[in-house]
Amino acid sequence: MTAAVSPIASLFRTCPYTQKKVHKDAEYLVKVNAVVSVVSLLVGAIAALLLVLTRWQAVHLLPATWYYRLLGVHGMNMLIFFIIYFEMAVLWFTSTVLLDARPVTPRLGKAMFGLMVLGSLLVEWTQFSGRADVLFTSYPPLKAHPVFYLGVILFAVGALVVVGIFFATLTVAKREKTYEGSLPLVVYGAMTAAIIAVITLLHGAMIYVPTFLWSVGLIPAVDPQTYRLFWWALGHSSQQINVAAMVAIWYMLGGLTVGAVVLNEKVSRSAFVLYILFISMASAHHLLVDPGFGPAWKIVNTSYFMYMAVLASMIHGFTVPAGMELGMRLRGYTDGLFGWLRRAPWGDPGFSATVLSVIVFGFVGGITGVTIGTEQINIIVHNTLRVPGHFHSTVVSGTATAFMGATYYLIPLVFRKKVAYWKAAQWQPYLFAGGIFLLSMGMTFAGSFGVPRRHWDISFSMSPFDVQFNPTVDLVLAVMGIGGILAVIGALIFIAIAVKSVFFGEPIGELQMGVDVPGLPRGLTKPPTFPPDVDAINERLHAPGRGIGGVTPGTLGLVTIFLMAFMVYYFTNWKLLTVLWKVG
């Protein structure tokens, strides 16, 4: 018996901080995926800088060809490569490390990682060499080199198999009883992301395979409207993988940094189930002013069947801050409504990234997203700069900021290195999320004046008829430009920190608990711990006599402000719609 166990046991090491068992193959896969993710981020960020300096009409840096080419490069590297490689790392991490489990078929996992890298390289080659100037969406009849579609297919197949291995790993961990009871909520959230990933990647395959066959001449045509329908089930739903993964990371970093508790497992898990059931319908957001679909189809789909996925996000938007508040209160930070927030570890980049992610995702991304995804309001939004204004605040200041926060914990936990340039790491989330906030605001307001997205020259210098935008547009585009530059600097600082830490970093060395160590997030050296009688304190806070505000009064105030902002923005947009021509 011992002889059979020991070779397996030797594949694990025990983390000195968390006492978690870390499997060597899982660790390797987390590492390589994270590294490629950061490389993609670098390519995407350089493209971002050049693009924002072109869209800022006063600067107008790139020639037209390179603007459109790099727009495709930026979309692919940021929305697909950076984020999905990071999500692959999240899947390997949550299914093994958090459950003290071994990865199933790590060999196949490595092979699939190789396949994904091959696919990415093919895509990069076709895009940079000008063989795929069809932008990220590649709507036919625009046609790219067949290798472009092939690259996307290989990448998607690799990712799909890794998602399958994730499910297998969860099953084996359950069978081998590496943990007691139900999955931790964070792993449950990652599993939600994985299920949505299956839906997404299958749709991707369903549309990219025929498009590939069309590009090599085996089928005569791909219907452009059908393509848009299926493509957005990939293009939008892949951002819903991000939402689920990001919320899982909110719960994870909340727990690590301030001891955020799960208020009620039933509520949080039901919200994740709502994501699985309804969130993929959001691909309709892109088809609201398309000729191929009728009003009933548009209303049911764009609203995720009566906004059930919005309900889920509003639930997480309450339970995540409320869990942090209760966690802080249980540890003695009980003064006033917001004492828990004031005395939180704002110098821990894991914590600040989480809070910034929650705020910008909710207040900017969430509110604008629901509003512009309304069937009629989309008439004043479709393909204007308001659309990238919305999704930069969700995907970038939401998901990417959360992923960056998680990286500051992954570097010591998985790479076993101290975080380099610690001072810079402490303010990097503020710079990055703040920059994206300005960028999003600039884009949103410019779009409200009718400024189109994906457009090289809004001075229309070569057009037959002149178009003069309201002078305010120059101002908001400058805000966009400055925000974009700040965000790119934030991203480059993050990349420098990650590369320096991982490849040239100082090993974490001797365990130092109870002190602040530069390079180690506070949640590791001074982990949030509860007093021994925490359950009794919790019971007292939950006493019915304390009323609705008894447990988390501060969060109740915050969500009330959120709901009011939501209502004002939503109805203002209906009001704006009434000044248009009559159309129907």
Add this chain to the structure above:
Amino acid sequence: MLTKVHTGLEPVAGTWWHPAHKAEKVWVGIAFAWCLVLFAMMPLWHWKGGQNPSGIRTRVDPRAFYARTTEFVKQYKVGDDKGFPIVQPPAGADVYLTAMTYQWYPILQLQRNVTYRLHLSALDFNHGFSLYPLNVNFQIIPGYDYALEVTPTAAGDFRIICNEFCGIGHHTMVGRVIVLDESGNKVSDRNDVTLRVGGTP
């Protein structure tokens, strides 16, 4: 009844299907009610509102649509501007606008408070119809005829910007729509300017 205090990183032993605290229940209730409001607004606007992307939607052969547009131009042409025909259809007419790389064909001359059926389609690629400065946007897809009932409620000199990437000359693709007042006159330059630079809310 409460589950033992724990973070989202720990597995949960035993049963965790417990009733939520009152605060959570109330918030979920409010959020659900708000979702129903969001949902109800869309059918309500179809019933009472004046701006809907419904239209009559049919498949069409792109070349046949272009031929129909050419015929429409021949029928109602009233002038030229920069090589583009200016076409003034009668009230209630079917109006045809073809998008192609990199132009909007033809120039439309409409009248304020008169209703038309505007057919939009493309000859080659996807294009984006964006009426400036009102910021009215529709997706145009080759092979699909999107016929929308439109009633211009303001007179002036409008532009159509292409806001869907259609190729390297995409940013040069600008068309023109002129809306005359009820008596068939062009609005004065002064109003024109006001509308064009300040018309967007």
